[in-house]
Amino acid sequence: MTGTGAKTPRERYRAQVRAEIKERAWEQIATAGASGLSLNAIAKRMGMSGPALYRYYAGRDDLITELVRDAYRSLADTFRAASAPGPDAAALAHALRGWALEDPHRYFLVYGTPVPGYHAPDDITGIASEIMATLLDACAALPPDGPGTPFGTHLEEHRQWADGHPAPPAVLHRALTFWTRLHGVLSLELAGHFTGMGFDPALFFAAELDDLLAGGGRSAGRGSPPGREDPAR
Amino acid sequence: MTGTGAKTPRERYRAQVRAEIKERAWEQIATAGASGLSLNAIAKRMGMSGPALYRYYAGRDDLITELVRDAYRSLADTFRAASAPGPDAAALAHALRGWALEDPHRYFLVYGTPVPGYHAPDDITGIASEIMATLLDACAALPPDGPGTPFGTHLEEHRQWADGHPAPPAVLHRALTFWTRLHGVLSLELAGHFTGMGFDPALFFAAELDDLLAGGGRSAGRGSPPGREDPAR
């Protein structure tokens, strides 16, 4: 479970304590949210006094960064597992929802309100593009859905986020809408904005996914000509 | 500007100080986010000592609740203004994006990561349904787009969130997707998840809106039969 390939007993112990700290941190985040995380409380719950934790993490921000990294890593692994039988957008969507419901605060750690000063380290953005690559693969395997979109041609010229993935513009656009539309439903559900509204969020998610798999519109031929909506506002 | 209909000079003064506190609070939120809001810092920046603020707000949570209320009120007013010439979904969408970009933290105060223990007071949910009513009006005025959806029939039976609005199921579904899809794009943009990806978020938002106005798919005839996606997971 620990999986620490440590050599010396010191390193073994250190890794173990770091892991327990993170464990307690996740417990605390689950009840108080990321903003309510307290190094002091973690230390006391582990039976040691406050400043001891600073031997293991440089500070609160450092611990949170590690938690964010783990959250990204966990999502990437979940996506990888869901794509193991082969690229499958529906499986990815269900995996995403399951992962989000499993621990809503973890989802918000990845996609939630940003902390103003915070900037994610490079390795995290690396995991993010790994996630995006999996999504692009799944969308590329979907049956094509009509001609390209005007925004697709814009994406064609700004595709550095695809990180070398050879997807055609229609797939780029589709992957992007997959991401944003599922996030739109999920984040509002997790934030509790659907509670009291009456309908079943699972059904709504399924309907949205269904629409995405069917092509999801994306002005497949119909729609207004480009430029009509004065996009730059 | 103040608009305080106060009678006694005491009430005038009190309302003025409360307003200045909120003003400083917004300034502070803009730079440090809602979680970094400090009553002490506000007090010192106003030239008075810490505990004085407790004459005006019962505590930090009370102030934040007031800010959330103002944010909801501001969005509702923006929507009302955008609908003044008549119900217009596109105008609503542009108004929403403008409002969000004007002050991203205000947007997240409404639609962002929830504080675990927090429960919004009743009057706020009232403003929320006022916002939803405006959106429903706009979607009802849109040209119809094909037959109903399976999820639409589910909404027909769970329409208490529409709060008496006489919209048909297709409009309910459409309003819901309007909300979640625009939120999906906006929240990720405001959270900075698009930075470095290369494309223009405004164009993406416009493309999403275009698709929504064109009918946005929602399995208009095509798509898989209901139940295939095992919605309850």
Add this chain to the structure above:
DNA sequence: AGGCTTCGTGATAGCCTCTAACTAAATCGT
């Protein structure tokens, strides 16, 4: 002008992050 209400203050308790100095223990080199 007197009495009552409200405002703002300093003091205090308790929480937090994080630094510094110190002790105790474990590891390493010989």
Add this chain to the structure above:
DNA sequence: ACGATTTAGTTAGAGGCTATCACGAAGCCT
């Protein structure tokens, strides 16, 4: 096996925060 070095954990303390309390100093109303 033993001394030297590295590391873990402690207490003390600075500085910040929320929040309560008791007190003096204004302001308002009759």
